[in-house]
């Protein structure tokens with residue numbers, strides 16, 4: 001899961017960036033990119049468990065008392081991932097790549113292997129591994145030892161590098177990584193160097209620069225996975241939500257988020273390598289909650305009901321106070337200004 005990786009429509013409309021070259025490279029490798037991809041929730045804490053459980057999470061969240069934002073709920077939903085349990089019961093080895101600092105994906109009790117990309121102990125690295133410690137680090141003498149940026153970049157490179165080694169694991173594998181990029185901090189420029197000047201100072205330039213570097217890294221990883229695997233793998237590149245340049249969370253309440261801000265935030269990226277006609281299970285429209293369900297149903301005949309593509313808005317700080325989106329799901333919205341649509345018309 002690629003944190004805050006927005007789909008092509010959002011990248012074009014909000015950033016003026018055409019991600020077509022990357023998507024075309026993926027298609028040339030055999031990836032399926034549905035015309036409409038989106039998340040069902042605005043927040044990582046909801047989108048991630050919806051993916052790993054192949055189920056909506058608003059029902060569980062709504063059982064909490066009003067006004068309560070219980071972070072233990074998301075941890076429980078992630079720790080008991082229905083998808084991971086299903087695959088483990090069928091002989092898959094669950095290989096988990098921890099995120100650098102997002103607490104809920106620092107560990108996974110169901111995992112058979114947890115890949116630590118930094119061997120040994122390093123005090124500054126340890127200090128950048130949780131959000132709380134990051135705050136401490138920025139206000140302490142530790143910041144003089146090394147800047148945080150290169151560590152984030154190093155962790156990303158090592159995680160994706162370790163992913164490339166998966167074909168050497170014996171037997172069937174379910175591997176999951178929560179990659180905290182292209183989400184801020186922006187520590188990589190388009191050439192995967194350290195950003196300077198404008199790119200370092202401005203959110204939009206920083207985000208697109210990091211996304212372009214990530215694209216290069218992802219193409220390397222998937223090319224290697226496809227080349228080295230004895231059995232054709234299923235590869236799912238999935239954003240957990242779109243971006244927030246229109247500041248959806250400054251709305252007075254979830255039911256008053258403007259349609260364009262909602263569309264931006266739900267606009268998550270998705271590209272899928274699905275051997276043996278798996279794209280039939282995905283079709284032209286997919287939301288995060290159905291991605292792994294589609295895979296389990298198509299490849300393993302899972303008796304798992306398809307979830308509605310419904311979407312639930314909520315604001316930061318009250319992530320569990322939901323408003324169900326009334327505008328149509330992503331496949332039905334007009335996308336006249338997308339680069340794909342423009343190219344098609346010329």
Ligand SMILES: [Zn+2]
Pocket residue numbers: 003004043044240241
């Ligand atoms: Zn996120």
